[in-house]
Amino acid sequence: MNLWNANDLAERFYSGKSRALHGSHLTTGHRMWSTFPHLRPIATIINDSLNWYGRDDYGGAVHDVIGTRCDPYTNTLLSGGQYHHCCHSNLTRALADETGLSLREAEAHVHDVLNVFMCTGFTRDTGQYFMKASPVRVGDRLEFFAEIDLLGALSACPGGDCSTSHSSDAATCHPLLVEVYAPQNGALNGWEPPRSSGYNGSHGRKLPDGD
Numbered sequence: 286m287n288l289w290n291a292n293d294l295a296e297r298f299y300s301g302k303s304r305a306l307h308g309s310h311l312t313t314g315h316r317m318w319s320t321f322p323h324l325r326p327i328a329t330i331i332n333d334s335l336n337w338y339g340r341d342d343y344g345g346a347v348h349d350v351i352g353t354r355c356d357p358y359t360n361t362l363l364s365g366g367q368y369h370h371c372c373h374s375n376l377t378r379a380l381a382d383e384t385g386l387s388l389r390e391a392e393a394h395v396h397d398v399l400n401v402f403m404c405t406g407f408t409r410d411t412g413q414y415f416m417k418a419s420p421v422r423v424g425d426r427l428e429f430f431a432e433i434d435l436l437g438a439l440s441a442c443p444g445g446d447c448s449t450s451h452s453s454d455a456a457t458c459h460p461l462l463v464e465v466y467a468p469q470n471g472a473l474n475g476w477e478p479p480r481s482s483g484y485n486g487s488h489g490r491k492l493p494d495g496d
């Protein structure tokens with residue numbers, strides 16, 4: 286899943302910083318932070334039906350922010366093949382279709398993801414990223430509170446249940462349903478959207494006049 290500020294694609298989900306602040310996998314109460322210079326929570330997870338899974342004996346857990354996204358470049362590097370429905374390409378086409386940007390322009394905005402429902406971890410002996418079959422079942426869900434107006438894109442990974450190759454049509458994939466709700470009247474009374482970082486942006490240099 287990718288998230289952008291609906292009014293400014295330059296502000297987008299910052300997977301690595303969210304990992305640094307919360308841990309390798311996100312669940313209820315964790316926040317999805319945005320890129321510099323904003324660094325603010327743009328979405329908060331408010332319900333996770335897979336919360337019960339916790340961390341398994343292998344160190345695996347769901348909804349990671351450690352994987353990047355499957356992409357055609359790595360696939361070509363590893364296999365020499367041309368495959369066009371990796372998550373990276375699915376997200377690129379979705380953003381291009383929604384915004385009217387060219388594929389090349391849209392691709393530059395696609396970023397490291399929240400791996401919704403994926404079950405992943407690091408091997409204990411070698412520290413390598415692993416994926417395994419997810420405990421997700423029909424009806425499972427992850428709910429977010431949008432802290433700002435968001436544009437989101439979601440890819441049903443061609444890796445499917447991770448039982449076969451990752452960048453191919455071999456795995457069984459299942460559709461994902463996205464529903465958007467408005468808050469009930471009054472539910473946001475007293476709430477304010479998060480502000481961008483208070484850092485002055487000088488990086489130790491004198492700011493030019495008018496900046």
Ligand SMILES: [Zn+2]
Nearest residue numbers: 355372442443
């Ligand atoms: Zn994928």
